[in-house]
Amino acid sequence: MLKKLLGAAGAVLCTAAALATTQASAADPIKIGAVLAVTGPVAYIGDPEAKTLEMLVEQLNAKGGLLGRPVKLIVYDDGGDAAMARGHAVRLVESDKVDAIIGASTSGSSLAMIPLAERGETPMISLAGAEGIVLPVKKWAFKTPQTDRMMVLRVFEDLKSRGLTKIALITGADGFGKSGRDITVEIAQANGITVLLDEVFFPKDVDMGAQLAKVRANADVQAVFVIGAGPGPAILTKNYRQLGMTLPLYQSHGVASQSFLDMAGPAAEGVRLPASAMLVAEDLPAYDGQKPVSLQYIQAYQAKYGKVPSPFGGYAYDAFHLLADAIRRANSVDHAKVRDALEETRNLSGTGGIFNMSAQDHLGLDLTAFRIAEARGGAWRLAGTGK
Missing domain, CATH: 3.40.50.2300 (Response regulator)
Known part of the structure; x- marks a missing residue:
C-alpha cells in the first residue's frame, strides 16, 4: 500500500515537474539575432535597420509576443566589416543559440555570414543587395532587398x-x-x-x-x-x-x-x-498595393524616432514581417519548419515589393518591386511625375 502511495505521489510530482518545464519553455523568449552596420561608413544603412527592428519587437511584445512568447532581439554591430560580421554570426549561432538571424546590412558581411548560418542550420534573412546571397540558392539564406x-x-x-x-x-x-x-x-x-x-x-x-x-x-x-x-x-x-x-x-x-x-x-x-516603393510612397497612386504598407511603416517610425525612415530600414521591416509570418504559419521556431515556411511565403506585401518565395527563389521579388526615383529639390520623387 505504501509503495502504491509513493508511486502515485511520484507520478504527481513528475507530472507537475513536466508541466512546470513546459510552462517555462513556453515563457522562454523567441530569440532573433541581427548583425547590422550600426556605426561606421555605412551607418546610414544599418542604423535605421536597427531602429526598425527594435520598434517592431517592442510593438509585437506589447501585443503578447509571437506564439504567446516574448521576442528578444540581440543586435551586434559589425561596422560594415565582413570579418567582424562573421565573428558575430558565430556567436549568434553557437553561443546565443538564436532562432533566426536578420542581416547583415552589407553584401560582403552577408556573404561572410552565410556559411555560419548554413552550418548551424539557422534561417537567415539578409538585408543586402548582391544576388550572390541567394544565387545559387542556399538552403538557409534568404534576403529582402531587390538584387543588383x-x-x-x-x-x-x-x-x-x-x-x-x-x-x-x-x-x-x-x-x-x-x-x-x-x-x-x-x-x-x-x-x-x-x-x-x-x-x-x-x-x-x-x-x-x-x-x-x-x-x-x-x-x-x-x-x-x-x-x-x-x-x-x-x-x-x-x-x-x-x-x-x-x-x-x-x-x-x-x-x-x-x-x-x-x-x-x-x-x-x-x-x-x-x-523601393516607400522612397516615393507619397507619389504612388492610391491603387498601388504598396502605398498603405509603406505609409504605415513611415508613420510609425516617424512617430517613434522623429524622422522618416529610409528604404534600408524598410528592408529590415520586410525581413521581420517575413520571419514573424513564417513562425506563425509554422506554429513553431523549429529551424527547419521556419525555413520551409519562408519558402512557402505567398503575396506578402512589404515596403520593397510583393514577396512570393519558393524553393528556387529565396527573394521572391520581380522588377515591379523597383520604382525610378529622381532627386528634385532635396527630396526623392517618382520620376516622370510633376510632383
Missing part, C-alpha cells in the same frame, strides 16, 4: 526609355560594387547597352576627379551609371557637378535614402536611381 541584377535591368529600362544606350560605368571596390559591375558588364550588350568606360573607386577615396576626367574625354558617353554604397557615390556626385558635367547621372539602390541627398547636397539634383 534587378537594379541594373531597371536602370537599363529607364536609360533606353530616354534614348540613352552608351554609358560610362563607375563602381565601388566593395562587394556590392564589384557584384554590380560584373553583372552590368555581363548583361549590357544583350540589353542594348554599350559600356564605353569601366572605372572603379575605393572606399577611402575623397576625390573622383581622375575617373570623371576620363568620362569627360569620351564624347560618345551619353550617361553615367554609378554603383556603390557609403560616402563614395555622394563624393562622386559633388565632383560631377564641380566639373560642370551635365550628362544624366544614375546611382544604384545602394544610396536610395535621404542620407545620400544630404551628403551630396544640391549636386544631387536630377540624379535617378531604382528604389
Whole structure:
C-alpha cells in the first residue's frame, strides 16, 4: 500500500515537474539575432535597420509576443566589416543559440555570414543587395532587398526609355560594387547597352576627379551609371557637378535614402536611381498595393524616432514581417519548419515589393518591386511625375 502511495505521489510530482518545464519553455523568449552596420561608413544603412527592428519587437511584445512568447532581439554591430560580421554570426549561432538571424546590412558581411548560418542550420534573412546571397540558392539564406541584377535591368529600362544606350560605368571596390559591375558588364550588350568606360573607386577615396576626367574625354558617353554604397557615390556626385558635367547621372539602390541627398547636397539634383516603393510612397497612386504598407511603416517610425525612415530600414521591416509570418504559419521556431515556411511565403506585401518565395527563389521579388526615383529639390520623387 505504501509503495502504491509513493508511486502515485511520484507520478504527481513528475507530472507537475513536466508541466512546470513546459510552462517555462513556453515563457522562454523567441530569440532573433541581427548583425547590422550600426556605426561606421555605412551607418546610414544599418542604423535605421536597427531602429526598425527594435520598434517592431517592442510593438509585437506589447501585443503578447509571437506564439504567446516574448521576442528578444540581440543586435551586434559589425561596422560594415565582413570579418567582424562573421565573428558575430558565430556567436549568434553557437553561443546565443538564436532562432533566426536578420542581416547583415552589407553584401560582403552577408556573404561572410552565410556559411555560419548554413552550418548551424539557422534561417537567415539578409538585408543586402548582391544576388550572390541567394544565387545559387542556399538552403538557409534568404534576403529582402531587390538584387543588383534587378537594379541594373531597371536602370537599363529607364536609360533606353530616354534614348540613352552608351554609358560610362563607375563602381565601388566593395562587394556590392564589384557584384554590380560584373553583372552590368555581363548583361549590357544583350540589353542594348554599350559600356564605353569601366572605372572603379575605393572606399577611402575623397576625390573622383581622375575617373570623371576620363568620362569627360569620351564624347560618345551619353550617361553615367554609378554603383556603390557609403560616402563614395555622394563624393562622386559633388565632383560631377564641380566639373560642370551635365550628362544624366544614375546611382544604384545602394544610396536610395535621404542620407545620400544630404551628403551630396544640391549636386544631387536630377540624379535617378531604382528604389523601393516607400522612397516615393507619397507619389504612388492610391491603387498601388504598396502605398498603405509603406505609409504605415513611415508613420510609425516617424512617430517613434522623429524622422522618416529610409528604404534600408524598410528592408529590415520586410525581413521581420517575413520571419514573424513564417513562425506563425509554422506554429513553431523549429529551424527547419521556419525555413520551409519562408519558402512557402505567398503575396506578402512589404515596403520593397510583393514577396512570393519558393524553393528556387529565396527573394521572391520581380522588377515591379523597383520604382525610378529622381532627386528634385532635396527630396526623392517618382520620376516622370510633376510632383
